[in-house]
Amino acid sequence: xxxxxxxxxxxxxxxxxxxxxxxxxxxxxxxxxxxxxxxxxxxxxxxxxxxxxxxxxxxxxxxxxxxxxxxxxxxxxxxxxxxxxxxxxxxxxxxxxxxxxxxxxxxxxxxxxxxxxxxxxxxxxxxxxxxxxxxxxxxxxxxxxxxxxxxxxxxxxxxxxxxxxxxxxxxxxxxxxxx
Amino acid sequence: xxxxxxxxxxxxxxxxxxxxxxxxxxxxxxxxxxxxxxxxxxxxxxxxxxxxxxxxxxxxxxxxxxxxxxxxxxxxxxxxxxxxxxxxxxxxxxxxxxxxxxxxxxxxxxxxxxxxxxxxxxxxxxxxxxxxxxxxxxxxxxxxxxxxxxxxxxxxxxxxxxxxxxxxxxxxxxxxxxxxxxxxxxxxxxxxxxxxxxxx
Numbered sequence: 001x002x003x004x005x006x007x008x009x010x011x012x013x014x015x016x017x018x019x020x021x022x023x024x025x026x027x028x029x030x031x032x033x034x035x036x037x038x039x040x041x042x043x044x045x046x047x048x049x050x051x052x053x054x055x056x057x058x059x060x061x062x063x064x065x066x067x068x069x070x071x072x073x074x075x076x077x078x079x080x081x082x083x084x085x086x087x088x089x090x091x092x093x094x095x096x097x098x099x100x101x102x103x104x105x106x107x108x109x110x111x112x113x114x115x116x117x118x119x120x121x122x123x124x125x126x127x128x129x130x131x132x133x134x135x136x137x138x139x140x141x142x143x144x145x146x147x148x149x150x151x152x153x154x155x156x157x158x159x160x161x162x163x164x165x166x167x168x169x170x171x172x173x174x175x176x177x178x179x
Numbered sequence: 180x181x182x183x184x185x186x187x188x189x190x191x192x193x194x195x196x197x198x199x200x201x202x203x204x205x206x207x208x209x210x211x212x213x214x215x216x217x218x219x220x221x222x223x224x225x226x227x228x229x230x231x232x233x234x235x236x237x238x239x240x241x242x243x244x245x246x247x248x249x250x251x252x253x254x255x256x257x258x259x260x261x262x263x264x265x266x267x268x269x270x271x272x273x274x275x276x277x278x279x280x281x282x283x284x285x286x287x288x289x290x291x292x293x294x295x296x297x298x299x300x301x302x303x304x305x306x307x308x309x310x311x312x313x314x315x316x317x318x319x320x321x322x323x324x325x326x327x328x329x330x331x332x333x334x335x336x337x338x339x340x341x342x343x344x345x346x347x348x349x350x351x352x353x354x355x356x357x358x359x360x361x362x363x364x365x366x367x368x369x370x371x372x373x374x375x376x377x378x379x
Contacts, residue, residue, distance in 0.1 A: 011212035012193045015201045070208035171204035 024169050028065030032161040033057065036154045051138060051150045056082070056127030057158060063123070064162045068174045072122055075159055076179050077115075081122025082155045085111035086147035089132025093140065103133045191215060235340060236333030238373045239354045239363030245270045248277055248321035255280055255320050268353045269324045274360040276353050278324030288315050288323040330355045333362060341370045 033053075040052035060082070063073035071077065092107030111129035115121045131139065132146055139146060166174035196211040245268045246255050258267065259282070266281030286297065315323060330353050331340055343352060344367055354363040 011210040012197060014207060014210065015197055017206050018204060021205055067206045067208050069205050072208065 018171075020169060020171060024165070024172060025066040028162060028165040029061040031165055032065060032158040033061055035157050035161055039157075051142070052154055054128065054131050054135075054139075054150050054154065056124040056131060057154055059124035059127055060122070060155070060158060064158060064174075065166070068162070068166050068172055069176060071176070074175045074177055076177070077120050077122040078159060079152075079155050080118060080120030081115045081125035082128050082151050083147050084114050084118060084120055085122075085125035085129040086132055086151040087144065088114055089129030090142075090144050090146050092129070093133045094143075097133075100133070104130060107133045191218060230338035231336050233337040233373050234333060235331050235335045235337065235354050235363070235365055238337055238369045239333070239365045240369065241363045243268060243353070243361055243364045245274075245361060246280065246320050247271070248319065248324075250320045252285075252315055252318050252320065252323065256285070266351050268328070268361055268364065269320050269326075270361050276328060276330060276355055276359065276361050278321070278326030279328045279351070279353065280320055280324045281350065284323045284325055285315070288318075290314065328353060330359075331365070332356070337370055337373050340365055344370065 036053045036057060060078060063070055064078055067073055088111045089107045092103045092110065096103035096106060107129045108126050111125055112121075115125050128151055142149075162174055166172050193211045193215075196214050200207050200209075200211075200214075244258060244262055244264065246258060248269055248271065250269075255267065259265065266279060268276055269278040269280060270276055282297070286300065289300070329343060329347055329349070331343065333354055333356070335354075340352060344350065351364055351366040353361055354365060356362045
């Protein structure tokens with residue numbers, strides 16, 4: 001019975017945030033994603049076949065602009081989680097691309113384990129690992145370079161925006177810690 | 180939901196936590212239950228730390244007024260009243276501790292057997308039964324002192340001392356060094372001042 005009882009939940013949901021929190025979350029995400037997407041669509045594609053933006057950045061934006069105090073949103077987790085997961089995702093694809101279901105599951109599961117082991121847990125890292133496996137030919141052709149561009153470079157740009165924007169309002173500060 | 184930690188009841192409601200969370204701007208990535216668990220564990224940890232961090236040497240009074248075994252009781256009483264204290268250690272010439280004399284020892288030796296309460300004296304005086312101090316008039320410190328005494332060292336934690344004071348129902352305990360010589364004294368007041376009486 002204890003097993004099913006646990007499914008009821010015990011805690012109350014956290015309170016609503018204020019209007020200024022909503023406003024600054026929007027501003028941060030707009031500028032952060034805007035910067036990376038602008039590079040992708042207005043600069044890179046015309047000259048190179050480099051990718052700049054990946055889906056997992058949308059998830060990161062929720063954390064680093066929407067939940068800036070969360071341990072999951074701190075630079076160590078944000079940058080470390082993305083890069084480690086990218087390396088693991090690429091490895092999983094290289095080793096297991098004959099069995100895509102296995103490459104996907106091993107990639108994501110190992111990325112979570114590695115982020116835990118390195119104290120860099122960042123939920124979008126799971127998506128970064130998965131994209132390395134399920135992504136387009138263009139992503140696959142990048143090999144381990146995927147961890148540098150788009151993952152490392154994109155995350156770095158978003159981090160700089162987070163530092164600049166999140167410290168403007170009096171009620172916000174970022175980061176809580178670096179390492 | 181109330182959780183007992185030692186003897187301090189610790190009640191923190193979900194509402195308390197929600198109110199606190201509301202007063203912090205920004206989205207806190209934590210549930211009330213998580214907070215409660217962290218709070219209780221941290222509280223316990225702090226209690227443990229405080230229990231062992233403050234030691235006798237930190238809170239004791241170092242310049243102790245003491246008497247010798249052959250000090251006449253009238254002199255002992257005068258020392259107590261002049262200094263506004265209610266007890267002194269009795270030491271030999273080498274400052275080794277022999278016993279303790281407190282108001283309670285006076286009262287008990289004056290025939291106030293049961294409670295050792297000063298009010299018994301008042302009551303008897305008001306009933307015109309004469310001065311109750313007469314039976315101990317020519318006596319000396321060694322005749323009425325409590326001996327042997329419970330002692331602690333400078334390393335004894337304030338927490339342990341507060342439990343000794345409670346268990347033995349005493350108000351002060353002498354602190355001795357390695358050679359069993361008097362180094363200081365700790366009263367209940369010292370413990371309260373150090374705010375380490377948590378749990379007692």
